[in-house]
Amino acid sequence: xxxxxxxxxxxxxxxxxxxxxxxxxxxxxxxxxxxxxxxxxxxxxxxxxxxxxxxxxxxxxxxxxxxxxxxxxxxxxxxxxxxxxxxxxxxxxxxxxxxxxxxxxxxxxxx
Amino acid sequence: xxxxxxxxxxxxxxxxxxxxxxxxxxxxxxxxxxxxxxxxxxxxxxxxxxxxxxxxxxxxxxxxxxxxxxxxxxxxxxxxxxxxxxxxxxxxxxxxxxxxxxxxxxxxxxxxx
Numbered sequence: 496x497x498x499x500x501x502x503x504x505x506x507x508x509x510x511x512x513x514x515x516x517x518x519x520x521x522x523x524x525x526x527x528x529x530x531x532x533x534x535x536x537x538x539x540x541x542x543x544x545x546x547x548x549x550x551x552x553x554x555x556x557x558x559x560x561x562x563x564x565x566x567x568x569x570x571x572x573x574x575x576x577x578x579x580x581x582x583x584x585x586x587x588x589x590x591x592x593x594x595x596x597x598x599x600x601x602x603x604x605x606x
Numbered sequence: 607x608x609x610x611x612x613x614x615x616x617x618x619x620x621x622x623x624x625x626x627x628x629x630x631x632x633x634x635x636x637x638x639x640x641x642x643x644x645x646x647x648x649x650x651x652x653x654x655x656x657x658x659x660x661x662x663x664x665x666x667x668x669x670x671x672x673x674x675x676x677x678x679x680x681x682x683x684x685x686x687x688x689x690x691x692x693x694x695x696x697x698x699x700x701x702x703x704x705x706x707x708x709x710x711x712x713x714x715x716x717x718x719x
Binding site: 499529537582584 | 641646647648651654708711712713
């Protein structure tokens, strides 16, 4: 099993739709979780951290399910500008241990 | 403005040549990282450094070398031993505390001539 798994998509959704992505991780000791956004041929940019109680930033909601070992990202009222690849990132606890990036889920918002 | 600067943006390597990718940050971050991204694959860690004069191999270090002589600089050399160097190379840095996210430079695209 891969350390971090994501459905690569693409997810094609109409403008205004709600879309959700999941990301599963295998290391139960993982402590830190993030979602990044990556536009085509650009660097990843931090979208949001994922907190245990779940967190929201405008149209974006992130959730963590430790029992089932997955994190999710919900995007409400999708905009054309949301089209990008969304990477989940998982970090084990402690120190400078390396993080693991998922392959990314591609989202295409259609007019 | 604070940030991470990678140069050059595009780089071409001839057969048997070593090339060096630059990464500079003025964020005063302790940790720095080099990743490689290939189409259809996630980011793979090449090397990372927690502190000046110290660095560790990542998952795919073969054919690469790094140095960390200054806190703000973490150059990556792609040696001739790296037989498939064509990729998008990303440098990242992170504040020292444990659970902070990484921040990326805008990358270098390396191709073989």
